[in-house]
Amino acid sequence: MRRRLLLVAALLGGCATVPPPSALPMLRLPPAALGSARFALSQRLTVTRLDQPDAAPQRVEVQLQLDASALLLAGFAFGQRVLLMQWDGKDLNVQRHPMLPAEVDTDRMLRDLCLTFWPAEAVRAALPEGWRWVVTATGQELQQGGQARLVVSRPGANIVEIVNPAEGYRLLIESQPQEGA
Structure with missing residues (x-):
């Protein structure tokens, strides 16, 4: 089980063997924005x-709910929840499976979510x-000194x-609206 959860670490938080997360600015934009x-x-995150580049990609399933009051993200691997993240603009609350590696970095995840879903004006104001x-x-x-450091397409x-x-890392996010949403 621990070995399988190690594979999920790369999915939910990027790679542990790359430069430290401080290489890019961390963003915690309020849902109200x-x-x-x-x-x-x-x-489905890949x-x-x-x-x-020749290594097999890693995949995990995620349920995401996001509106002006809060972000709620649940990550699933091998049929069980391995991560629950809640962000209300003030507090980031995280519940992790006990065997989920520390390399799963919820601050990086929140930054990537902000860059993906928040309006450009809110991102610019926080940089x-x-x-x-x-x-x-x-x-x-996301550019520093005119050079692209992260690209969202x-x-x-x-x-x-x-x-x-x-x-x-390269992260591919395939989304489908949840039923009743």
Whole structure:
């Protein structure tokens, strides 16, 4: 079981063998910045390490609910919940499976969620000096010194791809609206 959960570590938090998370700014944008936007999604996350392009990608299922009051994310692997994350704009509460490795970094996950779902204006306002959030023809780029450090693209209606060379991963997010949402 521990071995299987180690595989999930790369999915939910990026790779542990890449530069430290401080390489990119951490964002904890308040859900209130979403305005009237609401999301209730079933997602399949597929992570590929950039330093091992021939390695098999890792996959995990996620349920995400997000609106102006809170973010709720539940991660599932091998038929059981391995992570529950709640963010209300003030407190990030996390429940982890006891065998889920410490490398699963919920701060990075929250940052990637903010870059994916929050309005560009809210992201720009939260970035430290020297960083820019630039809208491109295919998505957005987090830039430092004019260089793209993280790229978010939307190759399909329900697909988001995050390429993060700074932390060494490519994340493909395939989403489907939850029934009744």
